[in-house]
Amino acid sequence: MYLSKYNLIFNAADQNWRVILNPLSGAMDFFDIRAIEVMNLSADRDVSGEYSDFIRYCRKRKYVYEHASDEQTVINEYEENSKLLYINEPLRVEIYVTFLCNLRCTYCFQNHNFHRNRGVIKPEVIDSMFRAISILNEMRNSKQAPIIKLFGGEPLLKGRSHREAIKKILDLCKKNDYRVKLITNGVQLAYYADLLSKYDLEFIQVTLDGPQKVHDQRRIFANGRGSFEFIAEGIDVALNRGLPVAIRVNVDEDNIEFIPELARLIIQKGWLDKRIAVGISPVDEFGPESEWCIEQVGVNTLKKLLEMKTQHEQTSFMSICCRLAKYFEHIVEKGTLPFPKIKYCSATMGNQISLDLMGNMFACC
Ligand code: SF4
Numbered sequence: 170m171y172l173s174k175y176n177l178i179f180n181a182a183d184q185n186w187r188v189i190l191n192p193l194s195g196a197m198d199f200f201d202i203r204a205i206e207v208m209n210l211s212a213d214r215d216v217s218g219e220y221s222d223f224i225r226y227c228r229k230r231k232y233v234y235e236h237a238s239d240e241q242t243v244i245n246e247y248e249e250n251s252k253l254l255y256i257n258e259p260l261r262v263e264i265y266v267t268f269l270c271n272l273r274c275t276y277c278f279q280n281h282n283f284h285r286n287r288g289v290i291k292p293e294v295i296d297s298m299f300r301a302i303s304i305l306n307e308m309r310n311s312k313q314a315p316i317i318k319l320f321g322g323e324p325l326l327k328g329r330s331h332r333e334a335i336k337k338i339l340d341l342c343k344k345n346d347y348r349v350k351l352i353t354n355g356v357q358l359a360y361y362a363d364l365l366s367k368y369d370l371e372f373i374q375v376t377l378d379g380p381q382k383v384h385d386q387r388r389i390f391a392n393g394r395g396s397f398e399f400i401a402e403g404i405d406v407a408l409n410r411g412l413p414v415a416i417r418v419n420v421d422e423d424n425i426e427f428i429p430e431l432a433r434l435i436i437q438k439g440w441l442d443k444r445i446a447v448g449i450s451p452v453d454e455f456g457p458e459s460e461w462c463i464e465q466v467g468v469n470t471l472k473k474l475l476e477m478k479t480q481h482e483q484t485s486f487m488s489i490c491c492r493l494a495k496y497f498e499h500i501v502e503k504g505t506l507p508f509p510k511i512k513y514c515s516a517t518m519g520n521q522i523s524l525d526l527m528g529n530m531f532a533c534c
Pocket of ligand 1: 270271272273274276277278322323354
């Protein structure tokens with residue numbers, strides 16, 4: 170017999186029981202620890218005599234197969250069917266406007282040596298990019314408009330060449346009816362708010378990691394100074410201009426307990442009334458140098474976040490932005506496992522590209 174490599178086994182509240190999930194088959198069960206042992210044993214020896222009913226059940230739920238190739242057949246079928254789900258997805262393009270950054274966040278996934286690279290994308294590179302985007306979009310034959318995400322380094326830096334580059338990109342997005350999203354640390358948001366308000370941006374993501382005393386330990390300038398007051402001012406100015414600001418809160422063990430305090434601060438500042446969105450995102454280890462590009466949010470962090478959301482009502486407007494949380498939310502809300510995700514992200518679906526300021530093209534950041 171072959172044990173599915175997709176079996177996920179968690180401790181249940183009662184220590185004699187386990188929860189088993191198989192995201193590929195969509196099965197979910199409570200098994201006692203003896204049943205788990207028997208199931209695992211079936212991979213090495215024939216247990217079908219004594220436990221034939223149980224093993225039949227495990228096969229039906231696709232926790233075990235006769236051969237490894239049987240599971241591959243199931244994956245192939247899902248892959249074929251899921252093509253229909255992403256064939257019409259829009260082309261997603263990340264543009265690295267510059268590698269410079271005005272912050273030196275303690276957990277940044279980019280190497281800070283990168284952030285000293287002076288230079289901003291040149292007008293002729295922007296023109297070439299938009300020609301390439303148009304060709305790539307035609308090749309995909311999608312009916313949806315491409316989504317352009319401005320990224321860096323930090324895309325919103327002070328200075329004429331930076332501002333002109335942002336303006337040119339936004340003009341071309343407007344001319345071509347492309348959707349635009351902007352990822353910024355928010356330090357210069359007040360400086361850019363007048364320009365940004367001339368365009369129809371889908372969202373402007375700004376990061377705040379907690380109340381000032383916490384944020385200023387993590388999101389710092391090169392001289393160690395905190396960035397909270399600049400970002401808070403930027404959010405005020407942007408919201409007053411009707412811009413669609415979304416706060417991202419990067420959490421780890423160092424700031425998780427301060428999330429309720431941040432929630433109170435957001436309410437006190439009146440940002441919620443101006444329709445700000447807030448998402449909590451666990452800090453991950455991956456970056457350009459990591460071997461794996463997969464979420465590694467620990468079950469403990471997720472558990473703390475879910476507990477915090479139930480214990481602190483004022484955090485109810487904050488969503489948890491990680492695949493694992495969404496997975497469990499789906500189970501709780503719908504009582505079923507989500508449809509298996511055969512492609513992990515837009516890059517593996519073939520509908521995402523990253524373009525840097527030199528005109529280089531990558532599948533992903
Ligand atoms: S603002 Fe973003 S790119 Fe800049 S140091 Fe912080 S995490 Fe890194």
